[in-house]
Amino acid sequence: MDELWRTAPTPAVCIVPGAAGCRIALNPAAEAWGRRVGLEPADWEQLAELPSLRAASAAPADESVVDLDLPLGRLPWPVACRRVAWQGNWLLWLMPDATPLSRWVSPTEQIALMQDIGRMGVGVRDLATGEGFWDAQVYRMLGLEPAAGAPSLAQALEMVHPDDIALLRESNLVLQQGTERSSLRFRVVRPDGTVRWLKSSTELRRHPQTAAELAVTLLVDDTELIDRDQQQRHTNDLLGRALTLAGISVWQVDPDQQRIRFLDQGARILNRSYSPEGFPLADMRGTVHPDDLHDMRRYADEALAGHHVVDAVTRFSDGAGGWKHLLTRRVAQRDEQGKVTALLGVALDLSELVRQRELSLSLLSRMELAAETLGVGFWSRDVQTDTVEWDARMYQLYGRRPEEGAPPLAEWLGRHVHPDDAPRMTRRAQARWDHRSPAVQETFRIRLPDGGERWITGWTRRLLREGHTVDFGLHMDVTE
Numbered sequence: 001m002d003e004l005w006r007t008a009p010t011p012a013v014c015i016v017p018g019a020a021g022c023r024i025a026l027n028p029a030a031e032a033w034g035r036r037v038g039l040e041p042a043d044w045e046q047l048a049e050l051p052s053l054r055a056a057s058a059a060p061a062d063e064s065v066v067d068l069d070l071p072l073g074r075l076p077w078p079v080a081c082r083r084v085a086w087q088g089n090w091l092l093w094l095m096p097d098a099t100p101l102s103r104w105v106s107p108t109e110q111i112a113l114m115q116d117i118g119r120m121g122v123g124v125r126d127l128a129t130g131e132g133f134w135d136a137q138v139y140r141m142l143g144l145e146p147a148a149g150a151p152s153l154a155q156a157l158e159m160v161h162p163d164d165i166a167l168l169r170e171s172n173l174v175l176q177q178g179t180e181r182s183s184l185r186f187r188v189v190r191p192d193g194t195v196r197w198l199k200s201s202t203e204l205r206r207h208p209q210t211a212a213e214l215a216v217t218l219l220v221d222d223t224e225l226i227d228r229d230q231q232q233r234h235t236n237d238l239l240g241r242a243l244t245l246a247g248i249s250v251w252q253v254d255p256d257q258q259r260i261r262f263l264d265q266g267a268r269i270l271n272r273s274y275s276p277e278g279f280p281l282a283d284m285r286g287t288v289h290p291d292d293l294h295d296m297r298r299y300a301d302e303a304l305a306g307h308h309v310v311d312a313v314t315r316f317s318d319g320a321g322g323w324k325h326l327l328t329r330r331v332a333q334r335d336e337q338g339k340v341t342a343l344l345g346v347a348l349d350l351s352e353l354v355r356q357r358e359l360s361l362s363l364l365s366r367m368e369l370a371a372e373t374l375g376v377g378f379w380s381r382d383v384q385t386d387t388v389e390w391d392a393r394m395y396q397l398y399g400r401r402p403e404e405g406a407p408p409l410a411e412w413l414g415r416h417v418h419p420d421d422a423p424r425m426t427r428r429a430q431a432r433w434d435h436r437s438p439a440v441q442e443t444f445r446i447r448l449p450d451g452g453e454r455w456i457t458g459w460t461r462r463l464l465r466e467g468h469t470v471d472f473g474l475h476m477d478v479t480e
Contacts, residue, residue, distance in 0.1 A: 011094040015048060022048035030094060037096075043073025047092070070094075119221035125153065127204075127213045132156070141198065141221050143190035161187035161195065171202070185222060197226040253281060253343040255304065260284050289315035289323055303330045304340055313350065325354040380472035381409065383462075388412075397456070397477055399448045418445035418453060437462065443478065455479045 005012045011030035016023040024044050026034070034044065047070065065085075069078035070092070080098045084091040121137030132150035139146045142159060150156075160168050164186040171182045181203040187195050202217040250263040261278030272279065288296055292314045303310040309331045315323040330345035377394035381387065388406040395402050398416055407415065409429060417425050421444040428442060439461045445453050460473035 005091060005093075011096070013044070013047065013092040013094065015090040015092065017089065024048055033094070033096065037075060039073045039075070046073065068092075119224075121219045121221075123150070123217045123219065125150075125215045125217075127215055129212075138219055141196060141219060142188060143192055143194070159188045159190070161189055163187070171200075195223075197222045249347045249349075251345050251347065252278075253300075253345070254278075255340060255343060258282065287317040289317075291315075299328075300330065300343065303343060304332050307332065307334075318351075323351075325350045375477040377475045378472070379406070379475065380470060383469040383471060385468075394475065397454065397475060398446060399450070416446050418447055421445050439473075453479075 005014065006027045008027060009029055011033045012027045013030055014025040016025065024047060026044060050070070066083045068081050068083050070081050072079045080095040082093045082095065084093065119137070119141070121135050121139075121141055123132060123134045123138050125132040130153050132153070134146075134150045136146055144151070151159075157165065157168065167184060168186055171184050181201065183199070183201045185197060185199045187197055189195055199220045199222045200217050202215055205214050205216050206212065207214055251260055252263060253260050258281045259278045260281050261276070262274065285293060285296070296312060296314050299310050299312040309329055311327065311329050313325060313327050315325055318324045327348040327350050328345055330343055332340045333342040333344050335341050375393070375397070377397050378391045379394050380389050386408045388408060390406040392402070394400075394406070400407070400416075413422050413426055413429070425442065425444055428440065439459050441457065441459050443455065443457045446456055447453060455478050456475045457478045458473055458475045460471055463470050463472065
């Protein structure tokens with residue numbers, strides 16, 4: 001028995017009487033519960049002073065098991081326990097969870113609290129006479145004055161929102177056909193024009209004395225709940241629209257079931273119909289470009305093994321013989337024990353950007369080919385900083401080594417422009433013109449490192465770029 005109470009999962013206290021007073025012993029469950037509710041050792045020792053426990057070393061047989069409510073320390077409520085007389089000692093089995101709620105909150109107070117916090121009200125209507133009786137909370141829900149009394153059934157129905165009146169009439173018809181209870185949610189329009197959402201639960205009863213048939217209705221004001229739900233739906237809808245406009249899809253992979261589920265309508269990126277259940281991961285990987293499949297598996301394994309975000313650009317079939325380029329980001333979701341529960345990710349469709357980039361590269365290649373064929377070089381100069389950039393063809397035209405860098409304006413005029421043309425080109429460089437002026441064309445000579453000369457025709461245009469004045473243009477060899 002001693003081992004039983006000491007190892008029991010239920011809080012237990014042993015009170016051992018002695019000549020010098022009673023001694024208190026607690027089992028581990030009692031110690032843990034005491035720490036949780038803030039009891040000190042002195043609070044437990046007060047039990048030895050209670051008259052109901054300061055009895056002789058053994059209790060009468062008919063009192064060997066007695067249920068008690070013990071005041072314990074600074075707790076604001078008495079703790080239910082069962083006192084057992086055992087081997088000259090008192091053994092107290094504490095039952096803190098069994099202490100009746102009504103001992104500190106009366107049933108009437110409980111109902112009042114639920115009505116106030118839960119926005120609940122009760123109404124009763126005599127089906128034979130049509131007379132109704134409401135509590136104060138129902139009047140507050142409907143915005144009516146209690147002094148006027150409950151309105152008739154017809155008057156009450158006039159307060160129901162027009163879109164819900166048919167639903168309410170159908171519910172009343174169901175009750176009349178013998179159904180014991182009916183529930184529904186509907187809207188009412190209060191005298192001030194505000195709309196409230198009410199949830200009703202109605203059942204038929206007979207008055208115990210008069211045998212009158214009564215419809216007893218419990219009403220709950222769900223307006224705040226519905227408003228929050230609608231606001232959340234609105235927010236989710238805006239988020240979904242933003243993701244759609246941005247071409248972003250949110251997805252989740254269940255590693256155990258090997259299924260991928262899209263949290264929005266993002267399945268359309270993979271040319272699939274949206275389904276809340278998702279679809280097999282193998283089906284999705286079947287649409288991946290063969291050259292990207294190995295890397296995609298590797299990126300998924302890397303995310304599952306770590307705690308960081310893993311990015312990848314992967315090609316997926318567009319269903320029309322081409323490929324979509326998706327930037328995907330993934331990270332592992334873990335539980336409190338660190339076990340992976342899902343792989344969360346987003347996908348951004350980069351197909352249009354890739355197409356534009358490929359088009360730009362194609363145009364650039366063509367332009368470079370044309371420039372090389374025609375002997376055209378491109379240059380630019382930041383007027384404020386005198387920072388100059390040349391392409392490779394410019395260095396070839398001027399016979400200048402690329403490691404020297406593009407020359408500033410003064411060096412270009414003094415080193416490369418023919419002395420007979422330098423004054424004219426200097427005046428042109430110092431002329432006042434802006435980005436609204438048309439392009440300027442000039443033909444001049446340049447000197448080569450070997451002493452030779454070339455005739456150059458140049459076109460120059462001035463633009464504004466991020467607050468800077470920039471000259472850019474091209475030079476073409478017209479010597480021949």
